[in-house]
Amino acid sequence: GESVGLHLPTLSVQEGDNSIINCAYSNSASDYFIWYKQESGKGPQFIIDIRSNMDKRQGQRVTVLLNKTVKHLSLQIAATQPGDSAVYFCALPSGGYQKVTFGTGTKLQVIP
Amino acid sequence: EAQVTQNPRYLITVTGKKLTVTCSQNMNHEYMSWYRQDPGLGLRQIYYSMNVEVTDKGDVPEGYKVSRKEKRNFPLILESPSPNQTSLYFCASGRGEQYFGPGTRLTVT
Numbered sequence: 001g002e003s004v005g006l007h008l009p010t011l012s013v014q015e016g017d018n019s020i021i022n023c024a025y026s027n028s029a030s031d032y033f034i035w036y037k038q039e040s041g042k043g044p045q046f047i048i049d050i051r052s053n054m055d056k057r058q059g060q061r062v063t064v065l066l067n068k069t070v071k072h073l074s075l076q077i078a079a080t081q082p083g084d085s086a087v088y089f090c091a092l093p094s095g096g097y098q099k100v101t102f103g104t105g106t107k108l109q110v111i112p
Numbered sequence: 113e114a115q116v117t118q119n120p121r122y123l124i125t126v127t128g129k130k131l132t133v134t135c136s137q138n139m140n141h142e143y144m145s146w147y148r149q150d151p152g153l154g155l156r157q158i159y160y161s162m163n164v165e166v167t168d169k170g171d172v173p174e175g176y177k178v179s180r181k182e183k184r185n186f187p188l189i190l191e192s193p194s195p196n197q198t199s200l201y202f203c204a205s206g207r208g209e210q211y212f213g214p215g216t217r218l219t220v221t
Contacts, residue, residue, distance in 0.1 A: 034209065043202050043212030044117075044155070089154060097207045098162060099170060100145065104154040 008070045012109045016024060020107045023039045023090035034091040036062060038105070042087060047075070062103040077108075114139050118213035133188045133216050135203030143207035144186040147174065148199040149215075152182055155202065161186055168181050193220040200215055 007055040013019045025033075036044035050057045051062045051074070057064050062075040076085055090103045116137045125131055137144065145160040147170075157170030161180040175197055177189040186205075190197060198220050204210040 032208065034200075037144075037199055041215075044210075044214070047207045049209060067181055093208060096143070098143070098168065100157055100160075100210070102147075102155040104152060 010107045010109060012111055013080050014111050015082060016079055019075075019084065019108055021075045021077075021088045021108065023073050023103050024093055025071050025073070025090075027092070028068070029092070030071075030092050030094065031059050032093050032097065033066060034093070035062075036089045036091060036102075038087045038089065039043070040086070047088075057107075075088045080108075080110050082110050082112060084108060114211060116203055116205055116211050118201075121214065122215060122217050122219065124219045127194055128192050131190050131218075133190075133201060133203075133218070135186045135188065135213060136184050137186075137203075137205035137211070138184065139205060139211065140183065141207070141211075142206040144154060144180070144203065144205045145170070145210070146178065146186070146188050147177070147202045147204065149202060150196075150199050158188070158201075165205065166217050183213035190218075193218075195220050 026055050034049040035047040035049050038044045042094055048059045048062050050066050062076045066073045087105045087107045089105045092101045119134045132194040142163045147155040149155045156172045157218040158171055158172055158176050159167055160177040161167045162164055164180050166180050181184055186221055201216045
């Protein structure tokens with residue numbers, strides 16, 4: 001089955017700096033990747049996704065980079081704000097996007 | 113407003129007492145799924161449903177049942193809960209980009 005890992009448990013960044021959250025995966029056939037944000041006491045919320053035919057995708061203040069060669073993806077948050085404090089998960093849908101494997105998550109702490 | 117609702121939000125029960133956690137979505141999604149979240153383990157998929165009367169096991173289905181008799185509802189059933197099912201449970205709808213409910217914190221003593 002799919003395994004997703006190599007998260008740092010906690011990442012602390014100064015407000016205004018850029019944040020980089022990483023995720024590694026094992027299945028080279030994975031073709032779709034999603035990042036979710038989970039604020040305290042809430043369910044995960046979709047941030048951005050990327051398909052395997054792309055290396056980079058940008059959203060509002062967020063960028064996802066995909067390196068298929070080393071099976072690694074990252075989420076970059078520009079000008080990190082206190083409201084970005086949350087746990088971030090990468091998720092890999094598979095099997096026709098029916099089964100979903102989540103990483104263990106990275107807790108982002110923003111220092112004012 | 114697009115929404116996934118779960119009830120109850122909090123539940124404390126005893127070993128062996130059957131319980132049901134309800135989940136409902138208003139987005140007309142065919143796909144729905146249940147996850148449990150445990151510290152250090154992330155979210156693990158319990159069951160999913162592709163459509164009415166179509167369900168399948170996720171990674172951790174033991175001890176759980178589901179049913180999908182209506183498109184909008186996808187209840188999670190624990191016929192004989194055990195302490196190792198103490199967890200935070202999330203229902204989600206949508207395939208690919210998923211919409212999550214607010215979670216149900218279950219404690220089994």
